[in-house]
Amino acid sequence: MTMLASQLQEYKRRRRQLMRSMEVGSIAVLPSAAEVTRNNDTFYPFRQNSSFYYMTGFNEPDAVMVLVPGRPQGEFSLFCRDRDVEREMWDGRRAGPEGVVEHYGADDAFPIDDMDDILPGLLEDRDRLFYTMGQDASFDKSLLGWVNQVKANARKGVSAPNEIVSLEYLLHEMRLIKTRAELQIMRKAAKISCQAHERAMRACKPGMFEYELEAELLYVFNQHHSPPAYTSIVGGGENANILHYIENNAELKDGDLVLIDAACEYKNYASDITRTYPVNGEFSQAQRELYEIVLESQLAAIDMAEEGNHWNDPHDAAVKVLTKGLLETGILKGKLSQLIKDKAYMPFYMHRTGHWLGIDVHDVGDYKIDQEWRLLENGMCMTVEPGLYIRPMRGVPKRFHNIGIRIEDDVVVTAKGPEVMTAGIVKTVDEIEALMAS
Ligand code: GLY
Ligand code: MN
Ligand code: MN
Numbered sequence: 001m002t003m004l005a006s007q008l009q010e011y012k013r014r015r016r017q018l019m020r021s022m023e024v025g026s027i028a029v030l031p032s033a034a035e036v037t038r039n040n041d042t043f044y045p046f047r048q049n050s051s052f053y054y055m056t057g058f059n060e061p062d063a064v065m066v067l068v069p070g071r072p073q074g075e076f077s078l079f080c081r082d083r084d085v086e087r088e089m090w091d092g093r094r095a096g097p098e099g100v101v102e103h104y105g106a107d108d109a110f111p112i113d114d115m116d117d118i119l120p121g122l123l124e125d126r127d128r129l130f131y132t133m134g135q136d137a138s139f140d141k142s143l144l145g146w147v148n149q150v151k152a153n154a155r156k157g158v159s160a161p162n163e164i165v166s167l168e169y170l171l172h173e174m175r176l177i178k179t180r181a182e183l184q185i186m187r188k189a190a191k192i193s194c195q196a197h198e199r200a201m202r203a204c205k206p207g208m209f210e211y212e213l214e215a216e217l218l219y220v221f222n223q224h225h226s227p228p229a230y231t232s233i234v235g236g237g238e239n240a241n242i243l244h245y246i247e248n249n250a251e252l253k254d255g256d257l258v259l260i261d262a263a264c265e266y267k268n269y270a271s272d273i274t275r276t277y278p279v280n281g282e283f284s285q286a287q288r289e290l291y292e293i294v295l296e297s298q299l300a301a302i303d304m305a306e307e308g309n310h311w312n313d314p315h316d317a318a319v320k321v322l323t324k325g326l327l328e329t330g331i332l333k334g335k336l337s338q339l340i341k342d343k344a345y346m347p348f349y350m351h352r353t354g355h356w357l358g359i360d361v362h363d364v365g366d367y368k369i370d371q372e373w374r375l376l377e378n379g380m381c382m383t384v385e386p387g388l389y390i391r392p393m394r395g396v397p398k399r400f401h402n403i404g405i406r407i408e409d410d411v412v413v414t415a416k417g418p419e420v421m422t423a424g425i426v427k428t429v430d431e432i433e434a435l436m437a438s
Contacts, residue, residue, distance in 0.1 A: 002103045003057060010181050011057045012105055014174065015076055018055065019069040021170045027123060028130040028167055030055060031139050032063040045227065050359040051171045053268050058104050060094060062112050066122055074107020077122065082111040120146045124153075129161035132168040168364075175358055176365030177379040182269065182358070183412060186381060187421050189226065189266035190410050193273050194424030196220035197260065201426075201435055206254035206279050210234040213260065214248050221264040229270035229361045232262035236279060240404025241389040243351065252279045257287055259404055263361075270361040272383050273422050274408035281436035283429055286399040290388050291429060293325030297386045298407045298427075301353050305384065305411045305418035310373040315353035318386040322349050326388075331396050348390055354383040357410055380413045381421075 003011075022028060033049040048059050056065055056078065064079040083096035097109035110118050123129065123146055133140055150160035178186065200216040214234045221228060235245040236252040240259035252258055256279050263271040276291070278284070283291060300321050301314035323345045326332040332344050339345070356363035358381055368374060387406030390396060409422040426435055 003105075007057060007181070008105045010179065011055065014055055015067060017174060018170060019067055019075060022067075022069060022130055023128060024070065025125075025127040026069060026130055026165075027126040027128070027161065028065075028067040029119075029143060030065045030067075030131075030167060030171075031136060032058070032061055032065075034136075035061045048268065050268070050364075051168075051175070054171070054175055054359055056104060058095070058100065064112065064115065064119075066119070068122060068126070071122075076106055077108040077110065078104065078106040079110050079112045079115050079118075082113065115142075116146075119143075120149045123147060123150050123161060124158040126161050127159075128163045128165055130165050130167040130170070132166055133164070172364035172366070175363065176356060177377060178358065178381055178412065179379070183379070183381075185267045185269045186271065186357075186410070186412070189229075189264060189269050189271040190273075190421035191424055192220065192224045192226050192266055193263035193271040194422055196262070196264065197273055197275050197425040198435070200260060201275065201277060201432070202438075204252070204258065204277070204279060204281075204436065206252060208252050208279075210236055210239070210248040210250050210252060210258070213252070213258065214262070217260070217262045224264070224266065226264035226266040229263050229265040229272060233260065233274075234262070235259045235404065238391075238402040238404070240276065240406075241391050241402065243389075254280050255284065257403060257405065259406055261406065261408065265361075268359055270357060270359070270363075271410055271422065272357055272361050272385075272408060273410070273425065274385055274387075274406045275425060275427065275432075276405045276407065277432045277436065282433055287403060287405075288429055289329060290325075290390070290400060290403055291405055293322060293329070294386055294388050294405045294407055295427065295429075297321035297325070298384055298409070301384045301386060302409065302411055302418050302420060305376060305382065305413055307376055307378055307413055307415065309376050311367050311376065312373040313376075314382075314384055318353045318384075319345060319349070322386060322388060329397070329400065331390065331400060347393065348388050349386065350389070351385075351387070353386050354411075357381045357383055376413045378413055378415050382411055382413075384409055384411050 032052045036044045038044050062081050066077040078100045080100050081094050100106045100109045147160050196217040199220050200213050203216045214232050231246045234248045236258045237256035239245050257276050258279050259276040261274040263273045297318040301318040304313040304317045323340050356365045385408030389404045390400045392401040409420050412419045
């Protein structure tokens with residue numbers, strides 16, 4: 001893969017920004033993901049470490065990024081697999097050290113097999129090592145070994161880093177605010193996922209199996225070379241009330257709803273969409289009543305995804321509308337403000353209203369700063385995904401039993417207000433019924 005000049009510049013800007021945040025005399029070390037065995041000698045499809053990808057755009061395993069601000073021979077070094085005619089014939093192409101200099105903007109590059117010899121030298125005379133411990137025990141051990149190796153050479157007049165600082169924090173704060181280039185990719189991921197949902201919605205009919213509907217989504221993802229960002233959830237009827245239902249092996253019944261939480265990852269950026277609709281194309285009265293409540297709560301929550309609001313404001317707005325709806329349908333009884341205070345909605349709405357979205361579907365970034373919900377800023381991406389899940393319970397009108405509904409969209413906070421990146425797939429009762437009838 002070769003990068004466009006504009007992409008090279010984007011990654012370079014990120015590395016520069018990170019190096020500016022590290023103090024003078026520092027070094028950062030960030031390993032790539034490794035291949036993961038599925039069984040015997042076959043592997044899961046390779047997925048790059050998200051932060052490594054964010055900093056380099058390099059999509060091979062067995063690589064390590066090293067940043068040394070101010071290093072005269074070059075600040076960005078990349079260790080990677082060496083070229084190997086035999087291995088490349090079996091396993092696929094490799095960029096090799098020369099390739100990463102030519103195509104990925106590395107100032108300096110070394111074969112990964114030479115790391116034992118070269119990395120200690122890069123650590124010499126650096127005061128501070130930025131590295132995230134605890135993600136790869138074997139790399140942690142190697143790195144501490146190299147630091148100790150430098151320490152052992154103190155008599156030669158070199159010094160080793162005496163402080164290890166978590167690299168994660170700086171990287172996560174950067175990743176939380178999306179750049180224009182990232183937003184373009186995320187809009188594309190959202191668009192593909194909308195097309196996939198539309199295809200499934202059009203195909204849906206009683207008697208199909210949940211996995212057949214999943215196949216409709218996967219077809220569109222694959223058409224765009226965009227794997228699922230997470231395992232698809234396709235739950236008919238009461239299966240919608242199992243939040244992480246992934247068996248997807250039941251028959252879809254006439255008169256039931258189906259909840260689909262599925263979306264793709266495009267160029268390593270996730271989208272995340274949920275739609276819930278009637279298997280036969282027409283909402284029953286009870287389904288419609290609950291659906292309208294969830295939709296109203298979702299619209300109220302999206303409206304709160306405004307610059308300067310707190311992270312929790314969309315959740316509070318959703319909870320208010322949902323609780324009011326539960327009261328009006330007779331599922332809850334009491335006074336609205338007290339029910340909200342007592343979290344009486346929890347048996348029917350037990351999850352949060354969203355999460356950050358980016359290279360990871362549950363993306364990185366703190367939700368609180370100094371124990372307070374953080375303020376929303378331009379460029380933050382999040383999901384807005386309220387729901388109602390009504391299991392058979394005493395006191396709950398029977399006509400609502402076993403109905404599970406969630407509506408989830410992807411939103412970016414902009415100076416002009418919330419932008420719904422997943423607006424391409426219908427969600428009102430009338431729109432859904434019209435599309436399924438066409
Ligand atoms: N699909 C995962 C989630 O909605 O958080
Ligand atoms: Mn989500
Ligand atoms: Mn989801």
